[in-house]
Amino acid sequence: MKIISVLGALLLSITIYSQKISGKVTDESNQAISYCSISLENINTSTITDINGNYSIDIPENAKKSDYIIFESNGYDDKKVTVQQITTDAHIKLGKKVNIIPEVSITGKKTKNEALGNTKRPMLTFSKMFDKNVPTIEQGQIFDIYKWTKLNSYNFFIIPSSKFKEITLKLNIYSVKDNLPQQSLLYENIIFKTNTTGWQTIDLQKYKLIYTDLDQLAITLQLVESVPQDNADFVFGISAKKTLSNDLLFRYQSQGKWEASKGSFISNININYMKDKNENTPKNISQTDNNTEDQSLIDYYKNKEKAGKTVYGKNKSGKYIDLKNAKIYYEEYGSGEPLVLLHGNNGSISDFYNQIPDLAKQFKVIVLDTRGQGRSTDLSTEDYTYEKFSDDLLAVTKELNINKFNIVGWSDGGITGLLFTINHPDLVNKLIVVGANLNPEGIETKTLDIFKKQLEIKDVPNQRLIKLMVQQPHIETNQLKTIKNPVLVIAGSNDVIKEEHTKLINSSIPNSQLLIVPDSSHYVPFEKPDLLNKSIIKFLKI
Template identity: 55%
Template structure:
């Protein structure tokens, strides 16, 4: 028989829940008190007391939305390092009560996948509606290699005889409780299981699952890009399927997984009871906090929860940060070697040195280009430090159906750059516009690889009427979409090189692009977003890019790095032609 022990509420470590009275409720209380008070002094005392209560707090009610004016459900709201917090409901509406002593403080709004927003209490009084901007990337999520992953369950797999329970309060949905898990160097989360105490009483509960990286052994930043919501009407073991969220982590040794009770339906005429089973242990893996801006705390024990994960067969818990850093650097070197092998093959072809190649002279640059085939115009844009010959696998295939125009970006290949200052991708997009005008092209298709994809996005945003279809391969909208180790290497090279043209090219990747949701909303034509499954652009970043473009589709190519045109030319070529010709089943 399983024995369940409940925590003594007086021993709970949670801060005391503040009591907030509405003005209407307090008025009724005072009316009763005044009716029963015959002494005028007591009446004056209670009148004074009522005025203190009525004006000692601020109640703010509003709605949280995104930039597309859609309501955001379950946004965490709170004042840092206090017990004051709230959470928006399923429809995005929120209500928070601010005590008098905190009226000068700042209220912080956090939602998975969105940038944090803060506002003074006075600002919220004037306009309680809050708009959050979509994040461009998530700092810890990357794509795993194409190796087959082993499967393992991390955590508690069964319920022991002696357990205790951590209870949830339906009136305080901001409380989070959960466990810390040790994971592997390369880990994919498949599902999360937890145990609800059998004596729980409810018709239905709605839970929000949160996942954090750790700092100083406590949860730090959320590493989710969207809400994970789970509803149940049963007790006992529960399992949340995480596979559809593509939670892939690289070089995290620990994560924290927590639960929040965000909504509930009690049974008729029955007190609401809901708790998660836990067991005593020497390790302090159990974490909790009062709301999104209060401090995390740890206590002895562990929840009866587990994670089913896939992991690389060489994946072991991280113990040596230095050796892991060297491992990451060697991976980057291997990818560079692979890239230059592909480039060498391209240099053996006629592409990039065709006698029929031509130049277009701009104000501060001279752009070299080559044309192949006939049909709809299709412009190929190379990557940073790229060459026309990098498309040696694509040009002969695509030129059978399109008028392929392959160009060297300014300061690359045979193109010259006379500009004296640094520039962003907008400059390259302006170059492209001048080329389109000189060639008298009414509408074009664009395929851009890496920086070429970024240029294509900006050109498309600024000139939506000139683009028929756009394909990006390994493009990002912000520098933080690039793998941290690669970005670190780029910065190191930028610091050491004395070649001014190289510095400009590297500066592009360090400080640009800065493409906004507003920019992407201007793109209405079909867009195909492509990346390799081991790309240097983070998977989450690529997925967000596809989500932010109205008429887009996403393709992640297996067994491929950032160098998709070299790694998987046949798959890529078929995808391109089928997309550009409106065919399905591109593979």
């Protein structure tokens, strides 16, 4: 009998369950709780209550009766109920949280008003779409704030191509840890309805949202209700823009894992603030589409899109060279003196789509994808190093029987070119570097900080490539002094490589020339292709 009872308990714990459960969520006085998040722990199943507190959730077949369903709502204590329990009683009551808000005195102190974030919509944007069938999806971003910040409003831009009669959104605010949302900071729901597209304003004045001793806030939106247009498919999205940092936030349900990706909402928060003398200004203050950095990013992504539509990087004549733990993909164009092109971090052959046609008229152009990038593979697991990239270049040129050649290296490719020339000067005729650096300190602090923050995110894509930029290279100026080859050092006037650093590279190489390209950023090959191509050809033909 004891064995039978044990088996019975075991079967109860593993029994699969598949059914729809409907019920209601209220407070302890039976008042309906609207838009309460409901999710099945560790299973991708979730829903929310409607405005009257009613809900319906599908329990999947892989759920056990002992699995927990979690109910969460701003201002209430979370509640866990097993699948077994909810089938017996689907009426869930949540207890009110004790809301202890410390009194904040500002007597005799004046606050200032500011907008943090994007106050204008740039020319180049993309859309973050919402699914009306998954109301638990949250999307948003992180804002840097002052140590004393009062939120007045949250402003965001709905894409003009959206199609709806009316939508209801729920705004969420979280503290931030390790660059991801951590804990809800709200004690009541903030609900916003609209029937228009374009700029939207959620007035936050009545909620008296004052935050002290926080450096960041995460603000997200949920689509909790929608009314479609007549005879039209529902479409709703928020405008976003590309950035170098992982500022966009997403999670599928309240118990789900937060994900971060490159970009940011076209949104801002209007605040009042007090600032200490030694306090830094938040980095996301009043960014507009007239910003030089924004414009260079717009140009960058436009060029990447154009590059992807060319034959370069996917030519049928392209070949692979097998190394011990990698396959290096390369393409050849033109004839004459060999010229090797090396792209930048997380780039590919196609990044030289503006250079290859002109240079192939004068030289035999060999352009390759660095290991683990483009079409080149990498089976190793250790950290990337520029020395390894240099070794790969040596192996490729030996395989191709190239005994003497020129190098054009852009960004990381320029670093590889410098190291290769230091280590193998007899193989190099002339070297051209564009936007190269000797160490991480040569990168503008703001950009380097972005890369460092990306490394703090668990499972961030391209982690080894980001780590490479943050921790390497380590080239000494006395190493540069050993280079006897002719070198042309190029950088943009608004490059992320500090201008004094570029000038240091030039002054440290005995036979070196310097070209600072006006009105350009780190993306000189994209932004000033004609000037760059002519400069390369002129230098190599001297």
